Amino acid sequence: MGQGMKRVVSLKINGREVEEVVPDNLLLVDFLRDRQGLTGTKTGCDGGECGACTVLVNGRARLSCITLAASCDGSDIETIEGQAARGRLSALQRAFHQHLGAQCGFCTPGMIMASEALLRQNPSPDEAAIRTALGGNLCRCTGYVKIIKSVQAAAAEARS
């Protein structure tokens, strides 16, 4: 067994500067949920298969359950908690609410963060692009029709 180590990481979480000592083997999802109290990010499959733990690292979607917190030193992290601004839900959050994109809600934070990454790169995605971008996010309640409609609605709202 290897000798573990700790290090100080400085990163930004939802715009807030954070500096903390983390063990090298700490996962980003555990850092966010257990150390930062940001439990909106979900642990689903716990092995990189379901996308429920998706967060943004430097604007790109990442699976926080297979990302080491120590490797995020200097990064800009965004989670579902950072999406609402001044008490107003983000366009995607509103669209998921209005178009019934969430059922049990467990996959929703990951769905919204993966969609957020997509809309930042491609503000007018067609259905195929949305399906591709959400290919790594599983919903076990039902199909994906309402989820895709929600992303389309958010994109349409941003364009109007």
Add this chain to the structure above:
Amino acid sequence: MSEAMAPFRLIRPASLDEAMAALAVEGAQPCSGGTDLLVRLRKGLLEPAALVDLTGIAALRDVVCDESGMWVGAGATLATLARNPDLAAYPAVIQAIDSVAGPTHREVATLGGNLCQDPRCVYLNQSHWWRKSNQFCLKYRGDTCHVAPKGNRCRAAFSGDVAPALMVHRAQIELAGPAGARQMPLAEFYNEDGAAHTALQPGEIVVAVHLPPPGPVSEYGKVRVRGSVDYPLAGVAVACEPTPDGLRFTLAVTGTNSKPLLVDIPDPLGEDADAFFAALVKTVQKAVSPQRTTTIAPHYRRLSVAALAGRIARRLAADAP
């Protein structure tokens, strides 16, 4: 709190020399995107003393295209490569990259990591308690392969998508290690052994892949349960090139053996196309050796990958100039 990983030291070298020094220490394990490795660490399949994170080495991310072909750094992410216009001249490679896992994995997964991806087996890629209750297996702490109990080697199936696509385009792989740099055809990089499937020596890493100038048209197809995220039950890359004797086909199959398998099709396409493609399908069926490494029956994987190979070969022949 997630299932704990055994403690390790994370080393983040900024140059290849620093990485070589870090990897020379016993128990050091190279790591890039981590999409395969971290999952295995979390399942307790390996307990390295140190992880050497190669993502900080800028030189490993270079992609160079010139008259000698393409030099693709092993640290280039699959998402970056999928957007590379020069790589579009190798269609099977782009299609294979696009079929790897999900888009979020491809953001960080690297070419080198994908080529070294650990072979998979339904008796291996399980939690520690599951494997323990099954007396472990030949590859990890046990003495019997549950797939082939009378055999003496691990039958885990190589399940990378990109390797077969690179192989039909005659890619070379470049390695760097304590004994210096070396290069070999990608097909020779792999062994038919699920417990030791690459030629990598201790302390050695993949540095780059070299593709010769584009020539053949190609296509990659994959059989899987779901349209996304899944590993291949089987996959096949087919390349087709005109020669004075007629169209020649090169095939490589993944997901059926412990290594990606080049399948030799000795004759070019002759007068009787139907007979040729029927023979090609039979050749693939005979060449592959799927085992009980997935929940899907080996026979289905054998037949479906051969049928897929035939379908792709016909399509490429029809489109050939």
